[in-house]
Amino acid sequence: MSASILVVSGSLRKGSFNSHLARQAVARAPHGVTARLSDAPRGLPYYDGDLDTDSPPSEVAAWRESIAQSSALLFVTPTYNHALPGGLKNALDWASRPFGAHCLIGKRVAVLGCSPGTSGSKQGVAYLRTILPFLGMTLVGEEVALPQIADKVNLETGWVNDDIDALLRETMRLLAE
Ligand SMILES: Cc1cc2nc3c(=O)[nH]c(=O)nc-3n(C[C@H](O)[C@H](O)[C@H](O)COP(=O)(O)O)c2cc1C
Known part of the structure; x- marks a missing residue:
């Protein structure tokens, strides 16, 4: 399969920093x-x-099919109460069945997270990186949590600072390998 990356934000709100990334x-x-x-x-x-x-x-069928048609996934997620947002966890639960024969198995995956505060979504990112190998996925890249994100991006213009620009390019390159 030629490289095809599905990118999923854990945040639903319009002004989301994670969806921006x-x-x-x-x-x-x-x-x-x-x-x-x-x-x-x-x-x-x-x-x-x-x-x-x-x-x-x-x-559910469409979500599973979109994963099946992809060679890799990127999750970009906030932390909600030291864990994953419920919507993203629910999406993973649907994707992870039928047990042992589901669409996530064998896919490359990376996880990024950001927050306007000091945590950078570290807990949610760490939690997600813990469960993804259990689901048969292959993690690429490092644990990335970006704090004080409001100083590093502009939601209106699309701008991201040079470090984030390089991080996003490298993450997508790794996922495409
Ligand atoms: C229900 C809820 C729980 C949250 N829990 C945490 C948390 O545990 N740690 C943290 O650093 N920020 C927490 N936050 C703040 C989020 O990091 C912040 O709202 C962030 O901007 C959400 O990401 P988004 O901009 O992509 O929507 C929480 C926000 C919400 C709405």
């Missing part, structure tokens, strides 16, 4: 590599084993 990552995919933004966490029902049949809800 997700969009900027897509824009920095290496030449010839397909990168797409997914808003799957927004549309999915809560995971329910009774709905997880051979004919799951259409949003």
